[in-house]
Each structure stands twice: as C-alpha cells, then as structure tokens.
Amino acid sequence: MVQLFYFLIFPGLLFAGISGGFLSWFDRKITAWVQFRRGPVLLQPFYDFLKLLLVKETIVPKRGSTITFLAAPVLGLFGAGISAVFILLPAFGIGSGFQGDVIVIFYLLTIPSLMYITGALASGNPLAAVGASREIKLMMSFELTFLLVFASVIWRSGFQLNLGEIIAAQRETGAFIGSISGVLLFIALIMVVQAKLGLVPFDIAEAETELAEGTFIEYSGPPYALIKYSKYIMLFILPVLVVSLLMGGLQFSGLSILWSILKILGIVLLLTLIRNTNPRVKVGQAMRFFFLWMNLIVILALILQYYGY
Amino acid sequence: MVVGLKSLVLKRSLWLFHFGGASCNNCDIEILDCLTPRHDVERFGMLLVGSPRHADVILVNGSINKRDRERLLEVYDQAAKPVLVVAIGACGCTGGIFAEGNTFAGPVDKIIPVDAYIPGCPPKPEAILAGIVKLVQSKFGSL
Secondary structure: OHHHHHHHOOOOHHHHHHHHHHHHHHHHHHHHHHOOOOOOOOOHHHHHHHHHHHHOOOOOOOOOOHHHHHHHHHHHHHHHHHHHHHHHHHHOOOOOOOOOHHHHHHHHOOHHHHHHHHHHHHOOOHHHHHHHHHHHHHHHHHHHHHHHHHHHHHHHOOOOOOHHHHHHHHHHHOOOOOOHHHHHHHHHHHHHHHHHHOOHHHOOOOOHHHHOOHHHOOOOOHHHHHHHHHHHHHHHHHHHHHHHHHOOOOOOOOOHHHHHHHHHHHHHHHHHHHHHOOOOOOHHHHHHHHHHHHHHHHHHHHHHHHOOO | OOOHHHHHHHHHOOEEEEEEOEOOOHHHHHHHHHHOOOOOHHHHOOEEOOOHHHOOEEEEEOEOEHHHHHHHHHHHHHOOOOOEEEEEHHHHHOOHHHOOOOOEOOOHHHHOOOOEEEOOOOOOHHHHHHHHHHHHHHHHOOO
C-alpha cells in the first residue's frame, strides 16, 4: 500500500506532476519576460492539461496501430512516474533507496523518450516518423555523456551506487560542484538535461516550424494530455536529479527549504535562458556536440578528478 | 457548447491553428503580429500550434479557391472537436474583391461553420484580439 501511495500520490505521479506544472509555468513566464511579454497566468499548464484531458476528443489515425499508439503515452507516463519515485524518495530523505538505484534511474529515465518514439512510429504519419528518427539519433548521442557523468559521480562518492549515499557523501565532503571537475560535469549534465527535455537547442525531434510538433503530431485529447503530464514530471525530476548528483541534494529543515527550492528554480532558470538564447541545431550538429565536445569535457573532468581537482 | 469546469479550461487555453488560403499575406502578417511581444496573446493562454490535431481555434484568412476548399475541409475534419472557426479579413468573411472570380469557391462559411467574423483588409491586430475576445464572450459568457 505504501508503495502504491509513493507511486500515485507523493512523491510520484500527483506531486511530481503538480510541481512540474508550476515549473512549466515558471519556464513560460521567464520566456515571456525575456521577450518583453506579459506571459501566461499561474495555472496555465493545468488549464492546458485539463482541457486536453476533459474537453478534446481523441483521434486515432486510420493507417496506424491503434493499441500501440494509445498505449505509448500511458507507458511513458508510468516510466516518468516510477523514475520520479526513485529520484524523489532519496532526495526528500523519505527512503534511502537501494543499492544500485542510480543505474535503475538511468534506465527508467529513457522510458518516456522511447515511448514517444514508439507512439510516433505507430501513428503512421511521415512527419512523426522523421521526428522519431531524430529523437533516436539524439538519444544515442546524449546517453553516453549521461552515463559518463553518472560514472564519474559514482567514482567521486567512493563507489556508492545509491542515490541516498551519494547525497550523504556530499554532505560530508561538500557538494561536488565546488571544484573544477564538478563544474565541468555540471555543464555536461545541464546539456544532457536540455536534450532529454527536448528544449530548444535540441528540440529537433518536435521542431515546430518544420515538422509541426514531429513526434506528437497525431496525438490529440487525453493521450496528448498524458504526454504533457509526463513532460511536466520530467521538468521537475531532472533538475532534482542534477541537484542530487552534483549540488548536495535537497534539505527540508528550517530555512534550507528555501535554499532547496532556489536550487531547483535556478536550474530551471538556466535551462530556460539556454533555450531562449540559442537557435535549433541540426541533427548532425547535436550528435557532434555530444559525441565529441561533451564527452571530451566529461573525460577531462574524470582526469582532473583523478588528480584531485 | 460546454459548461462548468470544461468551459473554464477550454476558454483559458485556446490553441490556434492558422490556415492561410489564397491570401495576399497581409492578414497572415497581422495574425503573426498578435503573437509578438506588443500584443502577446499568450497572456490569454493562446498558443500557435503546428498540427490541426492540437487546435481549438482555426483561423482562416484569404480567399478560398477551388483547390483550397478541399484542403480546408481536410484540415477541419482532422481537427479534434470541439473546434471554433474564425474567418479573418474581407476575403475570409465575404470573398472581398475575389468574390466574383471564376476560381472562387465561396466564402469560408459556405464550406465549414464559422463562429466569428473579423472583417478588414487587413484587420488590425487589435481588431483580431477584440474579435477573439468577443468570440470567447459569446461562447463562454466571459473571458
């Protein structure tokens, strides 16, 4: 029962989704301010979600696979929800996680993207197929960097494969970001998060201007609402993961609540500013960026870490 | 149309899909002006979307000729219902100077049901905003 509560309400689907909705409003409001606009109202992400869920009809493409097309958003939402549980339980100090949960988190975080790809390919739309193939190429390029960042954080924390232990190790020695190698890892991780969330320099899969939402082009109504919801969850848990891996985790006693919230808002602000000041890259450029430059940065960080910087 | 919570969430989150017929492009530019920082329709929750599947409002401008007619019907059928249609500009509302042309296939309301007309050649962005506000008021009571 407790597990079900963790998964469905706190810190799983409901809590992570609502926090992510507010973060999504924050992202859109900051974007509006950067462009000297007023921006949407506070509850805008929830209006969007409820409108898609309650009001709009579901259209299933004739030349697609109906079951796969409709199951993909549900499975993607479950993937996002389960990774939310595994990331947020140690981050909030409710549970300590288990040995090896960092690796489980790494795999669970790929499920939403994989499900978007499956759904797009099941829709039978050529634009969605182009979007899906771009998403696959993007995933192939950033996953190695993501894994290398995980590896170097695990090494740094004294070979702890447990997110709770990694946070505890940072409490003892200071946050990993407080060194040159930590800063390099942070840069690489922020870029990976940007690509995982599909934000602007790496939004090649849903390129609005040329693919008309790409992977999500055929979704309407409740299935699209579920996709939006899993995007809100990802927008919340990936910054929390960055904070847990490199910035000393979250604390919930007295004034440090404020500090924890500021850490998450700061990371989302950074992601938003990156997305507002950069044009979209091409697939080849994105692959070169991750395969060559980001991997080089992480390997440099590993070497610096070996010499104790 | 729809009542209660459904009406509230729909009117606060109208996503726009832009269909340009055989337009002279002036109305297209005025519609784009509504999305720029000066007029900013995102404060009403409106977004420009690229796929008719996501659309709540279809903005149609330009004269609709015989080829556009099929495309317009296709787009209207592909949109997830409920969907509102707004005819923008003299050509969208009545046909304008093309009304007697031999390729003209009738103003928009002969092809699909239209919920609001915004006349003008081209209508100012302020006029488009006022038209959409009036549409929301007539459908849902208030903005």
